[in-house]
Structures are given as C-alpha cells and as structure tokens.
Amino acid sequence: MTSEVDTDLLVIGAGACGLAAAVAAHDAGISVAVVEKLARPGGNSSLSTGSVPGAGSRFQREAGIEDSPERLVTDLLATAGPHDADALTRRMAEESAPLVEWLIDELGARMELVTAYKHVGHSVPRLHAPRSRRGQDLVDDLLGFVSDRGIPLAVGNPVDRLLMEDGAVRGAVIAGEPVRAAKVLLATNGFAANRSMVARWCPEIAPAEYFGALGSTGEAAAWGEAIGAALGNMGAYQGYAAVAYPQGSLLSWTTIEKGGILVSASGRRFGNEDAGYSGFAPTVMGQGETAYAVYDRRIHDIAAGEEEYVELAEMGGVRWADTPQGLADHMAVDGAALAETVDAYNGAARGGRSDAFGRRRFELAPLQAPFAIVRVKPGLFHTQGGLMVDDHARVLRPDGSVVANLFAGGGAAAGISGLSGAGGYASGNGLLTALALGRIAGLCAADELSG
Numbered sequence: 365m366t367s368e369v370d371t372d373l374l375v376i377g378a379g380a381c382g383l384a385a386a387v388a389a390h391d392a393g394i395s396v397a398v399v400e401k402l403a404r405p406g407g408n409s410s411l412s413t414g415s416v417p418g419a420g421s422r423f424q425r426e427a428g429i430e431d432s433p434e435r436l437v438t439d440l441l442a443t444a445g446p447h448d449a450d451a452l453t454r455r456m457a458e459e460s461a462p463l464v465e466w467l468i469d470e471l472g473a474r475m476e477l478v479t480a481y482k483h484v485g486h487s488v489p490r491l492h493a494p495r496s497r498r499g500q501d502l503v504d505d506l507l508g509f510v511s512d513r514g515i516p517l518a519v520g521n522p523v524d525r526l527l528m529e530d531g532a533v534r535g536a537v538i539a540g541e542p543v544r545a546a547k548v549l550l551a552t553n554g555f556a557a558n559r560s561m562v563a564r565w566c567p568e569i570a571p572a573e574y575f576g577a578l579g580s581t582g583e584a585a586a587w588g589e590a591i592g593a594a595l596g597n598m599g600a601y602q603g604y605a606a607v608a609y610p611q612g613s614l615l616s617w618t619t620i621e622k623g624g625i626l627v628s629a630s631g632r633r634f635g636n637e638d639a640g641y642s643g644f645a646p647t648v649m650g651q652g653e654t655a656y657a658v659y660d661r662r663i664h665d666i667a668a669g670e671e672e673y674v675e676l677a678e679m680g681g682v683r684w685a686d687t688p689q690g691l692a693d694h695m696a697v698d699g700a701a702l703a704e705t706v707d708a709y710n711g712a713a714r715g716g717r718s719d720a721f722g723r724r725r726f727e728l729a730p731l732q733a734p735f736a737i738v739r740v741k742p743g744l745f746h747t748q749g750g751l752m753v754d755d756h757a758r759v760l761r762p763d764g765s766v767v768a769n770l771f772a773g774g775g776a777a778a779g780i781s782g783l784s785g786a787g788g789y790a791s792g793n794g795l796l797t798a799l800a801l802g803r804i805a806g807l808c809a810a811d812e813l814s815g
C-alpha cells in the first residue's frame with residue numbers, strides 16, 4: 365500500500381461478491397477494507413439458498429457426473445438468449461469449477477454438490493450449496509474467512525459517492541468522509557429495492573412484492589451512469605413464482621418440478637410451469653392476486669429435504685386432503701374445478717404427452733392422494749442488469765475502454781440472464797457472478813497493483 369491511499373482495495377458492499385473479493389485480494393497480498401451500509405452484512409446473499417454452479421468440479425467427477433464449461437455455456441445461453449454480456453457467460457462458466465473448489469477445498473466453506481435434482485436451466489446436477497440450503501451459512505463462512513484474516517469490515521457505513529479525479533476512481537466518500545483507495549469494487553447488488561428504478565427498467569414486475577434485502581437500492585448503476593460507464597441487460601431480473609403466502613418463505617420449486625401444478629382461485633391452471641420459478645413469475649402475476657400450488661405426499665417427502673420447506677410445513681403453510689375437492693376446505697379455491705384440472709393434468713402425465721399448456725415434464729405425476737395445497741404469490745428477488753464489465757471485472761465505458769481503478773461484480777454488474785424479463789434466469793446465475801466476479805476483481809486488483 366502506498367502512503368497516498370488509505371487502502372489498496374476498497375470493497376463497497378458486504379454480500380457474497382464483496383466478501384469473496386476481500387478474501388481473494390488479501391490472500392494475493394494487498395490491503396483491503398470492506399464497507400457495508402446496513403447494520404448487518406450479507407445482503408441478498410444471506411436470503412438466497414446459496415446455490416452456485418461449478419461445471420466440471422471435482423465433486424461432480426466424484427459423483428460420476430460428466431460436465432464442462434462448454435456445457436454450462438450452452439445451457440445458460442439456451443435459457444438467456446443473446447444478451448449484452450454474452451462474453452461474460454463464457455468467462456463465468458470457465459471460472460465456475462475453480463470457484464467452488466476454492467470455496468470448499470481452499471477456504472473450507474460448508475458446501476456440497478446437490479445431486480437430488482437438476483436446477484432450473486441446467487442439464488446436469490451442478491449446483492453446489494450449503495448443506496442447509498441457506499445462503500446465510502455461506503455468508504457466515506465468508507465472514508469467518510474475512511475475520512480470520514483481520515480484514516476490516518465496517519457496517520452501518522453507506523458510501524455516498526465515488527471519488528473521481530481526471531476520469532479515474534480514487535476512492536469513495538463514506539458517510540461524508542473521503543476514503544482514498546487505489547482500487548474500488550462496487551459490490552452493492554442491483555436495484556430491486558428501488559421502486560423507481562424497477563419501474564424504469566423492469567416495468568412488467570414493478571407491481572410485484574420485493575422479497576430481497578433492503579440494501580439493493582441501485583447505487584452502482586446510478587454512479588456508473590453519472591461517470592459515463594456502460595449499462596447492460598437492464599431489463600433482466602429474477603422473479604419467483606411461488607412465495608408462500610402469508611408466511612413469506614419460498615415454496616421449494618422442487619414441489620412443482622417433481623410434478624406439482626399451480627392453479628388460480630378458480631381451480632384452473634393458467635400456464636406452463638416448465639418455464640421455471642423465475643420465468644413463470646410474470647404469468648402468475650398476470651392471473652390474479654394469489655395462486656395455489658397443488659402436489660402430493662411423495663413430492664412433499666422430497667421437498668422435506670430442504671429446511672425452509674420443513675419450516676413452512678411446520679408453520680401450517682401446507683394443507684392436506686384425500687381428494688382435490690377436499691383441498692377447497694382449506695383454501696378459497698373452486699374444488700369441483702380443481703378436481704377436473706387434476707384429472708386433465710393426470711391424463712396428460714399418464715399419456716406422456718405435452719398437456720394443453722405445453723408442459724412436457726411430469727416427473728412423479730400423475731398426482732395421487734393424499735394431496736397438498738399451498739397458497740402462493742409471485743415476487744421479485746433481484747435485478748440482473750448493471751455495469752458492463754470485462755473478463756477482469758473492470759467497469760467499461762460504451763466505447764469498450766476501462767474506467768480506471770473501478771471494478772464491479774454480482775448484482776452491480778450486468779448479469780448473464782438475458783436482455784430483459786424473468787425467463788433468462790438460470791439457478792445460480794446470481795451467486796455465480798457475485799462470487800466469481802468478486803474473486804476475479806480481488807485478484808486483478810492485486811495483480812495491477814503489484815505491477
């Protein structure tokens with residue numbers, strides 16, 4: 365560190381991106397400090413299920429799963445379609461297996477390969493997650509690594525703006541005080557908690573409830589726009605089609621993927637659930653205020669492998685009946701219509717043909733007694749648009765030149781989930797770009813500073 369700066373790398377935001385960057389930069393030999401505006405670190409990363417793809421990881425090899433970065437690129441682009449950050453998709457795919465091996469083998473994160481099911485948008489099991497399936501455990505591990513290294517982390521310290529000199533970033537103003545830094549990483553996530561930015565960039569999901577952390581108020585995009593940085597994929601976001609209501613916890617998508625359906629209050633289906641938990645969210649929003657997930661005991665038993673689902677069941681969020689009509693005693697749905705709906709769906713599943721909505725994946729369906737029902741609402745989880753970055757997480761201008769000394773990662777950067785809408789999001793896209801770009805930014809900052 366030179367005497368002209370307070371720290372080599374200033375990390376703004378203490379979620380997965382910022383914490384991974386801090387550890388990587390420290391271990392590469394530079395000084396680093398993390399500032400977090402809220403009283404608690406963790407951001408959206410704490411609320412997530414902590415699932416991160418690692419294509420071709422040693423854990424997959426040991427489980428006999430054949431995978432590769434090329435296969436992940438193919439899967440991600442098939443879901444996302446062409447977008448502003450195509451090149452980043454390849455970089456993220458290549459980084460994914462080294463990332464999970466770094467987290468688990470080198471740092472000691474308590475994560476494992478999830479083999480029980482393939483996540484939305486992935487053709488093989490490749491997501492690695494905390495054993496509890498809670499992002500809080502991943503954040504706690506990262507906070508432990510930060511604290512073991514003596515990296516300063518100041519909570520309750522909002523960054524007001526970047527310090528700029530001659531077009532280069534020189535630090536930031538934190539709670540009114542300038543802090544000089546050789547490099548700055550924007551790890552502040554996206555703008556889903558900022559209603560006016562959501563209305564500007566993602567108007568279709570603006571009426572939905574936001575289920576993420578309060579800190580995602582869009583400073584990175586706003587500061588970037590003000591200094592002439594390029595923004596990309598601003599209309600893309602992760603939605604969730606089935607947040608249990610009124611409990612507010614996620615109804616595991618396993619319940620739908622393994623053969624469950626979503627119906628309206630009139631007991632009718634309204635779309636093809638194969639679109640996935642994110643892609644199906646706008647459809648759920650379009651059909652009415654709430655919807656109902658219907659599945660059976662066998663599917664419940666599989667979902668019961670997830671702590672959050674068990675808690676939902678314990679809170680009384682899952683109701684049971686021996687017939688579809690019987691489910692109407694628990695919820696305000698039309699029981700007779702629901703019985704017809706389940707019959708028609710079971711018929712399609714039995715025949716192995718796509719149903720009236722084009723659904724092809726039936727897994728354990730036909731559904732059989734006893735039947736379960738959960739009341740759900742769609743929600744907005746996070747936005748996927750942000751600052752365009754290069755392969756080293758450096759922030760770019762529209763002409764492709766680099767904004768000197770400025771990095772961005774995670775929700776602050778343009779993501780890999782398509783140009784707009786909820787359909788381009790594949791499971792793990794949020795944490796992959798958070799952790800991988802954070803790590804890359806930390807390493808690149810160290811590299812540049814050591815000449």
Ligand SMILES: Cc1cc2nc3c(=O)[nH]c(=O)nc-3n(C[C@H](O)[C@H](O)[C@H](O)COP(=O)(O)OP(=O)(O)OC[C@H]3O[C@@H](n4cnc5c(N)ncnc54)[C@H](O)[C@@H]3O)c2cc1C
Nearest residue numbers: 377379380381401407408409412523579774775792794795
């Ligand atoms: C319920 C839910 C489940 C999810 N599940 C998954 C999943 O399993 N896998 C996956 O890949 N993604 C998942 N996601 C998305 C994922 O959580 C995010 O994409 C990811 O956590 C983003 O990480 P981040 O580090 O960029 O942001 P965050 O973790 O949100 O961290 C950003 C931090 O920056 C702070 N900050 C913001 N502005 C300032 C400022 N001006 N000054 C100082 N600090 C600031 C914030 O307070 C916050 O603590 C899920 C999201 C939700 C809501």
